[in-house]
Amino acid sequence: MDLMIRNARILGREGLFEIAINEGKIVDIGAACGDSAKALDARGNLVLPTFIEPHIHFDKVLLAEKLNETSSITEARQMVREAKKSFTTSEVRERVEKIIPWGIENGVTVVRTHLDVDSYSKTTSVEAVIDLSRKYRDLIDIQIVVFPQEGLVKDSQTFDLLLKAIEMGADVLGGLPEAERSEEDSRKQIDQLFLLAKQKDLDLDVHCDVLPSLRNTEYYVSQVLKNHYEGRATADHLIALAYYDDDYASRIIRMLGAASINVIANPCTMMSSGNTDRPPKARGITRVKELVRAGVNVAFGSDNIIDPYNPFGDFNPLSNGYLLAYGAQMGSVSEFEALIRMPTYCSAKALRLENYGLVAGNDADLNIFSESSPRELLRKHGKPRYVIKKGKTLVENKSETIRNF
Ligand SMILES: [Zn+2]
Structure with a gap:
């Protein structure tokens, strides 16, 4: 064996285990898995598969260092639209490269990023992130969603630019129906997305009803069914679902x-800028508890980091989970476990990852923590003690060892 992890606590299972790793794969999980040249002691704490960031906008990160923050999502969209005109591949690459280590230190080794493709920035961000995904391929896997932030019907150049970005290597097709001028055009966008997705055999990951008054989700869902896209479609944000009356919401x-x-909530950005109502203000978070209770696959993402949509952000799934626990009022032990499954197994399902999870035969991508329960993980929302990818230790966060008292 190349590596043995001893005294590991595994989510949802009783007792402590040994995890045997060889040639980048988990080969055994059991009470005693034999000898190894190298061993790490998990000390009875949780060992999870590495984190997945299922929703982030790499092309916008750190823009707030150049622009002002704003408290309205409409203003933020306008500000980013202007900024995009001067995007260059090296400028985008420079910003993204600053935050990639933040994610890895927090145990994130898989990312799905939305990247704007439109007449303002063309395919600049896609070029930049494809470069970076090659450069960092041993540390982090990056899925690219091409995102028509400025609309597909409204922005006549976008369809061809999306085609170009897909040819360049984008993995998933994104959407934003509310970017169009009317409800009719929003539906047209959804129709075009399905046409293109089916033609290129791509999954769909669509920003749905960010603003409370919108009702595009129902049409999107109906088209998923009509086009047999079950399991291949994701709906992001769904803020409006929190505002619908209970009858309509339960139908959706x-x-x-x-x-x-799959539903992706983004607690950080939405608490910051996603709700446009007057006081008393809602939290800008979709009906996470009800969705989970209904068996919908729910995960959460960072969305934005230090840009006009979000003044903070640390690329840490545990701090987003902590925030979501408060925002969605999830306070029971089973809900803490559900929150920990979101940036791990639920995100893996949304991204349709293979070889993911703590099962023999899968990739040895693991985070070893200094905490022994989901509650403690969320409460402290610190970094893992070790981040391991394909059996290799990428990060050892020594300060966490000291804090383990
Ligand atoms: Zn987003």
């Missing part, structure tokens, strides 16, 4: 479940 939740659509 049932439809999302029937269409096996």
